[in-house]
Amino acid sequence: MTLRFDKLGVVIAVITAYAAFLAPFATFRANRIVPGQARSIIDALPATTGALLLAVIVAAALIALFRTPLLLRLAASVVALAALALLIGVAGTFLTPAGNTFARVSPASGFWILIFAFTLLLADVLTRLNLSPWARVGVLAAAAVAIGLLLMSGSWNDLSILKEYANRADSFWAEGSKHVTLALGSLFAAVVVGLPLGILCHRVEALRAGVLNVLNIIQTIPSIALFGLLIAPLGWVAIHVPGAAALGIRGIGTAPAFVALFLYSLLPVVANTVVGLAGVPRAANDAARGMGMTDRQRLFGVEFPLAFPVILTGIRIVLVQNIGLATIAALIGGGGFGVFVFQGVGQTAMDLVLLGALPTVALAFAAAIILDAVIELTATRRRVETS
């Protein structure tokens, strides 16, 4: 048997070698904001554990380097990622002097690069395996459960990011639910308004260019400006419209953030509805008309189901975009994970930034995978039905 190099494997092996042997694995700081000291894998872990981790990393990198069976590569990437995830927690406990509550240990560049390298390997394997939509959601769920178990087991509790969390456990979940409410609520409002508007634009050609142009221009207004500009009109509404204040409409806070996200969400929803409806084959429409369907029957029975995957794509864009943009709501007192990001930037406490940024990235990522799977499922169902 001759061994042949895998091209991506070469890249992964080079990155891994740098990260494992030259870059720092963990950072130790005497308190949360002083500059840290770098620790390599050998220094950061008890002697045998460190050697074990290096052995796992080298073995996984070798499996990646050569052309090996997909399942072996899958196992290598999963084992390497699991070892890294477990042992960074061990490094936290090992590096923190007993009884010292000020010392902070956080993952350093080497750790992140290793995670990146093996995620790359995992992504490559998963792409090549060509998983079905359900299987992809399954992989996502398994990863979420694994991370959840690690968090609950307390093995990461000595890491700085979880110490930041421990100090803010209540506000973390409150801001998290605000974040999700903002992102999902504005999406819901955009769908409720955008779908009929899109259908109207499809039917009334005179309206189409105008509406799409206005929505396009809204997109060019920078998010922080749009959030800010809505403060004044909503403040006015809160004072002058009876009952508005009771509904929670106020100049600053969640209301302007909600409206801004809603406005940004309209374009993808409306535009994709128009594109989706325009893409309905003429033959399908003619057949429906020939069968004597009314306009309404045609819309709900033929056009809408056929355009659905395209509309869903618009919804996917909006959801991922909203989860990201909701971080900016924190700048105008709207809450969300952005609160931790901007607090962390202000205090130059990077672990606090991570506490806000990582859940945001995870949410956006999960939303993208789930909606991609749903889009694929509806699109294939459509194909099966129409063929």
Place this chain on the structure above:
Amino acid sequence: MKAWLPLLLRLALVVLLLAFITSPGWFEPLLKPLTENNAPAIYNQGSLLTLTLLHLRTVLIATVAATIVAVALAILVTRPAGAEFLPLSRSLVNIGQTFPPVAVLALAVPAVGFGEKPTLIALFLYGLLPIFENALTGLTTLPANVVEAARGAGMTGWQRLTKVELPLSAPIILGGIRLSVVISLATATIGSTVAARTLGEVIIAGLLSNNLAFILQGGLIVAALAVLIYDGLSAVERYAARRMGREAE
């Protein structure tokens, strides 16, 4: 009459924008009603012209870098030698798009410090995706007969790339650059939360001091820039598409 109206509107927008960033004082009476407690109506902690130029410079550097890397990557994965990377690069682009810009920005700070650098990194990473995606579309959907003809004419791989494939996909690549620039123009304002000198500074000053005039002028300058640049690049794109259409005949 219809033909010159959009042109006239754009011209008016250019004149208005130039007038505003060079001598904002003229517009003070318009913005004054938006302020409270006699706060200044025009941003007074730096010149709008300088900030606009710095803003544009940041976007330009990031876009040029993103274009070079994205097009090079797209060329690489569409050659036989790099074909292995094509599916992976597609999924990476997909994953990359889910990273919120604020997160990228904030996470770049520990690595490179405050200021322009984290902004450049975030804009670069964010700008890569649309350009890469479009370059990939352009290079993988070339008319097969044209590529075959080039091969038949005895062109080398390099000649085919530079004389046939790239020029033919130029309009689509330009479309990606246009999208990337418009996103970057808006995203650059967020860079001011980590102390980059962009027009975001004006907006954030407005948010902090509750001064609507600042927020409005910062937002409107960025939006006007985005509309004008979008239009300009669309025109270049149409020109390139027309040229390619003619040459392909």
